[in-house]
Amino acid sequence: MAHFLKLSSKKAGLSPGTLVHVGExxxxxxRISIVDYDEIEFQExxxxxxxxxxxxxxxxxxxxxxxxxxxxxxxxxxIGTHFDVHPLVLEDILHTGQRPKTDDLETYLYIVLKMLxxxxxxxxxxxxxxxxxxxxxxxxxxxxxIGDIFNPVRDRIRSEKARIxxxxxxxxxxxxxxxVVDNYFVILERxxxxxxxxxxxxxxxxxxxxxxxxxxxxRTMISLRKSVWPLREVVSTLERTxxxxxxxxxxxxxxxxxxxxxxVIDTLESYRxxxxxxxxxxxSSLSNRMNEVMKVLTIIATIFIPLTFLAGIYxxxxxxxxxxxxxxxxxxxxxxxxxxxxxxxxxxxxxxxx
Numbered sequence: 001m002a003h004f005l006k007l008s009s010k011k012a013g014l015s016p017g018t019l020v021h022v023g024e025x026x027x028x029x030x031r032i033s034i035v036d037y038d039e040i041e042f043q044e045x046x047x048x049x050x051x052x053x054x055x056x057x058x059x060x061x062x063x064x065x066x067x068x069x070x071x072x073x074x075x076x077x078x079i080g081t082h083f084d085v086h087p088l089v090l091e092d093i094l095h096t097g098q099r100p101k102t103d104d105l106e107t108y109l110y111i112v113l114k115m116l117x118x119x120x121x122x123x124x125x126x127x128x129x130x131x132x133x134x135x136x137x138x139x140x141x142x143x144x145x146i147g148d149i150f151n152p153v154r155d156r157i158r159s160e161k162a163r164i165x166x167x168x169x170x171x172x173x174x175x176x177x178x179x180v181v182d183n184y185f186v187i188l189e190r191x192x193x194x195x196x197x198x199x200x201x202x203x204x205x206x207x208x209x210x211x212x213x214x215x216x217x218x219r220t221m222i223s224l225r226k227s228v229w230p231l232r233e234v235v236s237t238l239e240r241t242x243x244x245x246x247x248x249x250x251x252x253x254x255x256x257x258x259x260x261x262x263x264v265i266d267t268l269e270s271y272r273x274x275x276x277x278x279x280x281x282x283x284s285s286l287s288n289r290m291n292e293v294m295k296v297l298t299i300i301a302t303i304f305i306p307l308t309f310l311a312g313i314y315x316x317x318x319x320x321x322x323x324x325x326x327x328x329x330x331x332x333x334x335x336x337x338x339x340x341x342x343x344x345x346x347x348x349x350x351x352x353x354x
Contacts, residue, residue, distance in 0.1 A: 002083060010220060011200075015076075018087075018091065019073050019076060019077055019090055019094055019181070020073075020094060020095075021070055021071050021073060021094045021096075022094060022095045022096060022097065022254055023070065023094075023095070023096030023097070023129075023144065024144075025069075025071045025095075025163075025333045026069070026144050026145040027068060027069045027145055027146055029069065029196070030044065030067060030068065030069035030070075030071070030072040030075055031067070031068040031069060031146055032046065032047050032050060032052075032053065032065070032066070032067055032075070033046045033047075033065075034044070034046075034047060034052075034053060034056065034064070034066075034068045035063070035064040035066075035154065035157055035277070036056060036059070036061050036062070036063045036064075037061060037062055037157055037165055038060070038061040038062060038165070038342050039165050039166050041061065042157065042158065042160075042165075044154075044158070044165050045156075050075045051078070053065050053079070053082075054082045056138060057082065057083060057135075057138065058137075059137065060137070062137055062138070062167075062168060062169050062172055063137065063139070063169075063347060064138070064139045064140075064141070064157075064172055065079075065138065065139070065141070066140075066143070066174075067079070067140070067141070067142050067143070068143050068144075068145060068146045069143075069145070069146075070093065070094055070096065070142060070143075070144055071206070073094070076090055076093060076094060076142075077090065078339055079140065079210055079331070083108075083135065083140065084107065084108075084140070085108070085132070085133060086105060089103070089105070089110050089133070091248075092110070092131070093131045093137045093142050096128075096129040096144060097129075098112045098129060098131075099112070099226075100112050100114055100227065100230040100231050100233075100234050100239050101230065101233075102234045102238055104241060104243050106243075107135070107136075108133050108134060108136075108240075108245070109134040109135070109173075109241075109243060109245055109246075110131070110132070110133055110269050111131070111132040111133075111134065111177070111234065111238070112129065112131050112132075112234075113129075113130045113132070113177065113180050113226075113231065113234070114127045114128070114129065114130065114180075114227035114231075115127065115128045115129075115130040115143070115148065115149065115180055115183070116128075116184060116187045116224070116227065117149070117183075118186075118187060123199075124220070125187055125190075125220055125223075125224070126145045127223065127227055128143065128145060129142075129143075129144060129191075130142070130143055130148075130180060131145045131154065132173060132176060134169060134170060134173045134178075134245055134246075135169065135245070136169065136245060137168070137169050138169055139169050139172050139173050139176070141176065149179050149180065149183045150176060150179055152179065153172075153176060153179055155176045155275075156175070157172075161207060165185065167250075168247065169245075170250045171245045171247075171250055171253070174250055174253045174254060174257065176288060177235070177238075177257055178253070178256075178257050178260075181231070181235075181257055181260045181261055181264065181337065182260065184228065184264045185260075185263075185264065185267075187224075188264065188267050188268065190269070191220070191224075192267075192271065194217075195217065195274055195278075196273065197213065197249075198210070198213055198217065198278060199278060201306045202214075202278055202282060202285070203279055203281075206281075206282050206285040206286065206289075210282060211279075211282055212268055214275065214279050214282060217275050217278075218275055218276075218279070221271065221272045221275055223257060223284075224268055225268060225272070228261075228264055228265055228290040229265060229266055231261050231264075232258070232261045232265060235254060235257050235258045235261050236258060238254050239251055239258060241252040241257055243354070260282065262338070299348055299353060302344065303341050303344050303345060304341075306340055306344075307337050307340065307341060310333065310336065310337055311337075314329075314333060
């Protein structure tokens with residue numbers, strides 16, 4: 001968080017709409033890909049010049065322009081100029097710390113989501129800002145890095161018989177949003193498995209390292225909550241919008257995405273409660289372990305109190321003590337002390353204290 005605020009500080013004092021990339025540069029070169037289709041025709045390609053995208057603005061087909069990499073300000077600016085995207089929207093696209101939201105700007109809709117993915121190397125969940133502009137016949141998406149979760153959507157577009165080939169750009173936007181939400185279930189499944197493993201380890205052997213894992217999981221939950229909770233408002237706004245860009249037939253699909261969003265939020269809240277319970281369990285385990293240690297020490301001390309009393313009396317060595325001159329005094333005292341200790345131990349055992 002501190003690193004991101006440090007990156008954001010370079011925008012201080014600049015006028016609204018000034019294009020500055022705020023975030024990490026995750027790829028060396030910006031990649032532009034185009035998918036253009038209708039019910040009959042299909043075209044998919046990568047382009048080297050952003051100007052090659054301009055001819056698709058007023059074309060009668062549905063066009064998906066995807067831009068991987070946000071560090072090249074010139075490309076973002078040219079896209080915004082040709083497709084009449086407001087500078088403040090372009091500024092939000094380049095500012096990768098945006099909260100999920102949707103803005104209706106009459107001629108197009110601007111949608112921001114958080115796309116989650118699991119980093120196998122670092123064994124943690126990471127997020128990436130996914131920005132989407134929905135126009136009358138085009139969808140422009142902006143991602144921070146190459147590689148996403150939209151391959152199933154691309155495969156459906158490639159199929160001539162797929163429903164998406166018969167729909168307009170609003171259905172393509174729905175399909176991309178639905179892919180993002182469905183991927184949350186994959187992330188939550190991995191997260192659930194990890195939480196179960198932590199619970200088993202916690203019950204078996206609570207260690208200080210386990211406390212660090214629980215704290216790390218709590219931070220993950222906070223990050224996921226910030227990404228998921230606003231999504232409900234985004235999908236609800238799209239479902240209720242009166243924009244002509246979203247057809248009535250698409251609303252039923254958006255309602256389905258809304259239901260999935262609620263399920264994701266409910267699952268996330270359940271996991272959050274489980275992690276909080278794990279922290280309580282850890283603290284209770286430490287307390288119980290300390291109580292067991294104190295109980296054992298108390299029993300040992302209690303057994304030795306009368307033995308110490310006897311040893312103290314006969315350690316005074318007064319001349320008038322008759323037991324000191326008795327030949328069997330030493331073994332007799334040992335027998336008394338051993339029997340007394342065994343009787344106390346038997347008593348504690350019957351009381352189930354030992």
